[in-house]
Amino acid sequence: xxxxxxxxxxxxxxxxxQIFPIRQDRIAMALLLVFAFVVVPLFGNQYWxxxxxxxxxxxxxxxxxxxxxxxxxxQLSLGTAAFMAVGAFMAYNFVLRMPxxxxxxxxxxxxxxxxxxxxxxxxxxxxxxxxxLAVATLACQFFVLxxxxxxxxxxxxxxSGVITAQTITLFGYPLTSPAAKYLFTLSVVAVLALAAKNLxxxxxxxxxxxxxxxxxxxxxxxxPMMKTKLLAFAISSFYCGVAxxxxxxxxxxxxxxxxxxxxxxxRVLFMIIIGGVGSILGSFLGAAFITLFPIMLNLATxxxxxxxxVEVSHAVVSNLELIVFGxxxxxxxxxxxxxxxxxxxxxxxxxxxWPFPH
Amino acid sequence: xKRITIAALAFALAAPGLSAAQxxxxxxxxxxxxxxxxxxxxxxxxxxxxxxxxxxxxxxGINGVKLTWxxxxxxxxxxxxxxxxxxxxxxxxxGATVVHPLSTGITYSLIDKSLADxxxxxSLGYGxxxxxxxxxxxxxFPLITNYWSQNTAKIKFIGMKEGGMDKLKGKKIVNxxxxxxxxxxxxxxxxxxxxxxxxxxxxxxxxxxxxEQQAQWLQVRQIKPDWVILRxxxxxxxxxxxxxxxxGYPRNxxxxxxxxxxxxxxxxxxxxxxxxxxxGFNLPGADMPVxxxxxxxxxGKGKGEFEDKSRFGSIYHTRGVVAGIVTTEAIRTAxxxxxxxxxxxxxxxxxxxxxxxxxxxxxxxxxxxxxxxxLKVSCLDHEGGSPVKFMQWDGRKWSVISDxxxxxxxxxxxxxxxxxxxxxxxxxxxxRDCSKEK
Numbered sequence: 099x100x101x102x103x104x105x106x107x108x109x110x111x112x113x114x115x116q117i118f119p120i121r122q123d124r125i126a127m128a129l130l131l132v133f134a135f136v137v138v139p140l141f142g143n144q145y146w147x148x149x150x151x152x153x154x155x156x157x158x159x160x161x162x163x164x165x166x167x168x169x170x171x172x173q174l175s176l177g178t179a180a181f182m183a184v185g186a187f188m189a190y191n192f193v194l195r196m197p198x199x200x201x202x203x204x205x206x207x208x209x210x211x212x213x214x215x216x217x218x219x220x221x222x223x224x225x226x227x228x229x230x231l232a233v234a235t236l237a238c239q240f241f242v243l244x245x246x247x248x249x250x251x252x253x254x255x256x257x258s259g260v261i262t263a264q265t266i267t268l269f270g271y272p273l274t275s276p277a278a279k280y281l282f283t284l285s286v287v288a289v290l291a292l293a294a295k296n297l298x299x300x301x302x303x304x305x306x307x308x309x310x311x312x313x314x315x316x317x318x319x320x321x322p323m324m325k326t327k328l329l330a331f332a333i334s335s336f337y338c339g340v341a342x343x344x345x346x347x348x349x350x351x352x353x354x355x356x357x358x359x360x361x362x363x364x365r366v367l368f369m370i371i372i373g374g375v376g377s378i379l380g381s382f383l384g385a386a387f388i389t390l391f392p393i394m395l396n397l398a399t400x401x402x403x404x405x406x407x408v409e410v411s412h413a414v415v416s417n418l419e420l421i422v423f424g425x426x427x428x429x430x431x432x433x434x435x436x437x438x439x440x441x442x443x444x445x446x447x448x449x450x451x452w453p454f455p456h
Numbered sequence: 457x458k459r460i461t462i463a464a465l466a467f468a469l470a471a472p473g474l475s476a477a478q479x480x481x482x483x484x485x486x487x488x489x490x491x492x493x494x495x496x497x498x499x500x501x502x503x504x505x506x507x508x509x510x511x512x513x514x515x516x517g518i519n520g521v522k523l524t525w526x527x528x529x530x531x532x533x534x535x536x537x538x539x540x541x542x543x544x545x546x547x548x549x550x551g552a553t554v555v556h557p558l559s560t561g562i563t564y565s566l567i568d569k570s571l572a573d574x575x576x577x578x579s580l581g582y583g584x585x586x587x588x589x590x591x592x593x594x595x596x597f598p599l600i601t602n603y604w605s606q607n608t609a610k611i612k613f614i615g616m617k618e619g620g621m622d623k624l625k626g627k628k629i630v631n632x633x634x635x636x637x638x639x640x641x642x643x644x645x646x647x648x649x650x651x652x653x654x655x656x657x658x659x660x661x662x663x664x665x666x667x668e669q670q671a672q673w674l675q676v677r678q679i680k681p682d683w684v685i686l687r688x689x690x691x692x693x694x695x696x697x698x699x700x701x702x703x704g705y706p707r708n709x710x711x712x713x714x715x716x717x718x719x720x721x722x723x724x725x726x727x728x729x730x731x732x733x734x735x736g737f738n739l740p741g742a743d744m745p746v747x748x749x750x751x752x753x754x755x756g757k758g759k760g761e762f763e764d765k766s767r768f769g770s771i772y773h774t775r776g777v778v779a780g781i782v783t784t785e786a787i788r789t790a791x792x793x794x795x796x797x798x799x800x801x802x803x804x805x806x807x808x809x810x811x812x813x814x815x816x817x818x819x820x821x822x823x824x825x826x827x828x829x830x831l832k833v834s835c836l837d838h839e840g841g842s843p844v845k846f847m848q849w850d851g852r853k854w855s856v857i858s859d860x861x862x863x864x865x866x867x868x869x870x871x872x873x874x875x876x877x878x879x880x881x882x883x884x885x886x887x888r889d890c891s892k893e894k
Binding site: 274 | 529531535542543546560561564567569572584585637641644763879882883
């Protein structure tokens with residue numbers, strides 16, 4: 099009843115092409131942003147901010163990066179963690195070696211380094227696709243970590259290969275409190291998400307989707323294969339690189355190369371599969387599901403065993419969490435193979451008709 | 457609605473903390489009970505909890521302050537470790553007293569946070585080695601013996617076996633390490649000792665998790681080293697022993713770090729493990745007085761941590777008991793200064809650990825003379841530099857084959873100070889002046 103677009107007329111191309119053509123969506127989005135930028139940092143406690151919401155945002159950004167490449171341009175990649183690693187370690191080097199640069203340029207440069215690595219490892223995509231391409235990007239995953247572990251310059255010759263993120267200052271204000279780190283992460287993610295949304299609505303985005311749907315047809319209608327595929331790799335790796343830099347600077351503070359193993363690449367891939375392949379919203383939903391859900395499950399099981407006064411062995415609780423989580427992944431994939439974003443879309447369509455469905 | 461539910465959930469979780477009795481000391485139990493490293497996590501966690509339970513059951517806590525704890529699963533994963541830390545740090549009347557991350561990676565991730573929250577970190581026999589310089593790392597305590605110190609004791613032990621340190625000249629030693637921050641830590645200290653004593657050292661990396669080591673051991677066969685130092689973790693250890701057996705390398709020439717030298721590492725290798733040597737800062741056994749007390753007061757009342765009684769007194773279990781002794785003795789020390797019978801804060805605990813002095817006489821009182829060596833911590837030295845014993849696996853159990861071997865601080869300390877100074881420079885930290893500490 100509330101969610102109805104009757105009476106909302108569009109009288110210009112601009113109005114027709116806006117991101118949220120329905121007024122209720124615009125209001126909801128504005129409220130969400132106000133909530134995220136004002137209410138959360140004011141009322142969220144430190145545990146929520148630094149242990150739950152910040153990592154969720156960072157993983158959402160990484161998932162967004164992978165979604166651009168896999169979901170929109172159709173190029174399967176298992177190198178996400180490697181691109182994040184490039185971003186994290188290069189950001190460290192830019193801040194260390196060129197401290198006059200400032201945070202944002204350092205992060206942008208780190209992202210560009212990741213983009214460069216992405217382009218290099220995207221070259222095989224010109225010849226191969228599907229699972230074969232995934233194997234080529236797998237090589238990237240191992241190669242990048244190998245270089246970081248072996249080349250001392252990258253870790254500033256730290257004996258253990260671990261880097262510690264320096265304190266970063268933004269406009270003279272040091273980002274040390276959880277709220278400040280959260281706001282910085284949120285701003286970066288919001289800007290990049292908006293950019294991604296618009297990019298996908300532009301000519302470039304449509305070229306990506308054409309390549310995804312049928313690359314032969316796309317090249318016949320005049321879409322340059324090399325440029326489009328490599329651009330997809332570059333943009334995707336840029337996003338992952340920035341996510342990696344945030345991972346080091348606003349989340350963990352200290353990173354070792356082992357944090358960016360193949361496991362992490364798979365986790366990000368699961369995020370977009372569960373959230374929705376080829377959907378900006380899906381990247382956020384998937385990241386929320388994979389990062390927050392196990393913790394909620396953990397809190398809930400210990401809460402329930404407390405409430406019922408049953409003494410459950412901790413090992414059982416820990417294993418139970420993995421079992422339930424795995425089961426839910428399978429459940430969602432069976433019920434809605436197109437991901438949580440699609441479920442949301444169906445809900446919205448139903449709401450438009452409610453309470454009088456035909 | 458969803459937000460209300462979450463808020464209600466958050467409140468429900470916070471509420472037990474509010475209603476808790478005030479005369480309690482909260483120690484988080486953030487360990488791991490699942491995954492490939494679960495034997496280490498559950499064993500160590502079981503030990504520390506058993507010891508705290510002993511103090512509660514037998515003495516009614518520390519000077520009347522009951523010890524409380526809550527388990528949190530870290531999965532040996534940095535992100536989950538940070539989440540557990542954030543979850544546990546505000547619990548109890550004075551917040552988390554001290555955190556044992558039980559993972560080198562998680563320790564690294566918590567260094568900055570613990571400083572900001574004023575909660576000390578104890579990394580018992582692991583962690584960031586250069587944190588032993590207390591001037592740069594006020595809140596981190598790589599207690600008892602760090603990796604570099606342990607390594608010097610190991611080379612001394614090899615020297616003893618060869619008949620003198622001068623006999624090391626021209627000898628070949630291979631360092632097989634887990635390719636991670638943890639594994640790589642000892643490379644520089646080995647290189648320095650190689651130069652000093654004139655032996656040859658080759659470093660061979662084994663990628664995580666280490667269940668495939670044929671290539672590495674073929675390389676060992678080519679080098680024909682006099683000794684192999686094994687720096688493994690988890691499944692890498694039994695695999696290394698089996699691979700060594702396959703190429704016929706004598707196991708009594710393999711010396712392991714303590715994270716490779718537990719029952720859980722040797723038993724899966726079967727006969728291939730016979731003769732295998734490991735370093736240790738704690739010794740196994742169920743017959744020490746302190747272990748008997750735990751058996752009587754904790755397990756006797758059905759409150760023990762292990763369902764599988766055969767793990768009682770194993771290496772990981774007694775290592776957890778050592779952690780329990782160090783933690784509770786530091787709480788006692790802090791109480792003596794800040795008020796007996798009152799819960800202390802993390803900041804006061806930091807002072808307690810820094811002024812911790814577990815003498816031989818005190819160890820005897822605790823019934824732990826055979827468990828660990830005496831320990832003294834100071835502002836300058838956050839480690840203690842305790843000596844190391846070596847044990848050999850006879851196919852059934854670990855038996856001690858050496859005396860306590862002192863570490864060589866003349867090699868380790870300058871390295872620690874140089875490395876800590878570099879860290880201080882990178883982070884813009886001004887080291888404390890220890891003469892001004894009270």
